[in-house]
Amino acid sequence: MRIGELARQSGCDAETIRYYEREGLLDAPQREDNGYRRYGDAHLVQLNFVRHCRSLGMSLSDVRRLRDFARDPSAACDGINSLLDRQIEQIHAQRLALEALESQLRALRHTCEEGHRASECGILQNLQQAAGGGPCECHRTEAGHPH
Amino acid sequence: MRIGELARQSGCDAETIRYYEREGLLDAPQREDNGYRRYGDAHLVQLNFVRHCRSLGMSLSDVRRLRDFARDPSAACDGINSLLDRQIEQIHAQRLALEALESQLRALRHTCEEGHRASECGILQNLQQAAGGGPCECHRTEAGHPH
């Protein structure tokens, strides 16, 4: 199949496929006489592998490492396990950070209703106070929360 | 104060400060005869404002918009509120995505213990199966989960 067909079957943009080839994540395909890339089913599997890993939040260099493991079936798989452990740890930390962020933003949001002028806006007041070194709703400490 | 001092007081790298100035997030400071930037306390407050908004996950263009609101105290603050609402919605969606990701990764991780060879590694098997169009632990449907 040609690159457009591979793009359709994988749901991946043709330019992204060429990008993966340049980055060494996809084997370079044969070429037709006119220079067009000619792919086989093995390329589709390779590409799905990359997309699936990406959907799990892995970086392209992580995908490259997994591909290397897959090509050397006798190698110890401890590297795979620790790669996943690191990935889980990273996602976990990001999730905790986003949870904190969301509650900070909600606290800040509660300091203003609609229809004010900017000078009376609790949100803006909080942000400006914080910039001046003062306290703010979004970064207040747990102790002493009035709710 | 000079840029190094401002960097120390704000906890922001000097190169980042120059970048903010180029991007119009920080007023251009006066210059000494030798061309060095000379900042006042107002600049520190401006910079803290930017850093605080960034710590809430806002983009630089959002910060610019907030700055514009802060400079026009008589403007309606509805724009500020909806900016925050959009920001909350975005962070919320990201958090949900990360939660799903984390549980997918943990499910995948459980398919392998240490000390195997790569060919026996459940993780790699799952990833390769998924690439071939088959089922995988990380993206299985809720129904029929054996645990």
Next chain:
DNA sequence: TGAAAACCCTGTAATCGCTACAAGGTGGGG
């Protein structure tokens, strides 16, 4: 006084994972 360390300047390129061109070649149908 003189040298070294620490600071400052501008401008440019790198990061990551794509995405979007520009400028051209190829293939098949009406």
Next chain:
DNA sequence: CCCCACCTTGTAGCGATTACAGGGTTTTCA
């Protein structure tokens, strides 16, 4: 023959920094 869809390579853009290179200036310490 023309048009449209497809393919090629190469280059530049996104966002928010970070990291130089290649210079000039100031401070410090012996």
